Amino acid sequence: MKKILIIDDEWNMRNLIRIYLHGDYQIMEAEDGLKALALISAGHFDLIILDIMLPTLDGWEICKEIRKEKDIPILMLTARNELRDKIYGLDIGADDYLEKPFEPEELVARIKALLRRSVINKNHTENVLMFGDHLMIIKPKSRTVLVKGKKIDFTPKEYDLLHLLATQPQLVFTRELLLDAIWGIKDVRDTRTVDSHVKNIRTKIKEKTPTYNPIETIWGVGYKFNAAADGEL
Known part of the structure; x- marks a missing residue:
């Protein structure tokens, strides 16, 4: 029970x-x-x-x-x-x-x-995700993210957002789609919720490695995952 x-x-x-x-x-x-x-x-x-x-x-x-x-x-x-x-x-x-x-x-x-x-x-059983010659490692079963071998403490929603983008690096997600997928609450439609979470993710990763930006902004559309080893913040 x-x-x-x-x-x-x-x-x-x-x-x-x-x-x-x-x-x-x-x-x-x-x-x-x-x-x-x-x-x-x-x-x-x-x-x-x-x-x-x-x-x-x-x-x-x-x-x-x-x-x-x-x-x-x-x-x-x-x-x-x-x-x-x-x-x-x-x-x-x-x-x-x-x-x-x-x-x-x-x-x-x-x-x-x-x-x-x-x-x-x-019960999530996806394989470990690795990017940028092991620069970033995402372990879905334990919901752990390592950058340069150091664990980053993301909030549950920050982790969910990063993981979703990382599993579909070829896709561009609109803010509205991310709201539906991560929050799933129809009466909260303020896209600033997504933007603030993306900013927090970038800030925490920047503390470990200043040159790596895992989330690329697609202006006028939304966000996509940046699988490269580095990228301008």
Whole structure:
């Protein structure tokens, strides 16, 4: 049985979610950020439902802390209906976003979708990808990227974006296509989400090797993978 952690300071909200998930999932709860991080550190969870407005630590900070160590699917909840909040949440590592009030059936559907996607990622069996005479190595099974033999810590979405481009180096991806493939959330259509992730990937790789740019900008279209050993940033 999959194990889900609900992080919300409102008992009524936790109770509502628990009622709809009871019997299908093992549920644990935390009403504040410090307790949530302690539970996450001590045990294994298959998915986290995370409210943004919390005492001690807010949802943003909890999401960042989780992403430093773990690749657990995170579904963020909020009463704030602002696009910039959604984009920020996705940028720091959230996998999906649901506004309060929501229909419980939609919550259950999104949970199932996130768990299916997680299983697919864990069972990924593609071969190791190597570029530029071993300058960059991507290991899909462990979701590890090495540049000049040094591991780079990408967020889950940064890794997914880089890996997708690297597996199709002959293709040019539009920003809209990358949004659909990586984020899969139809109501987040701001292409700056893609641009900010590409910038972060380039910056982290530049720290290891200043001359290698793995993602080429195709002006007016989108991005493609640069398999060469070097390239102008």
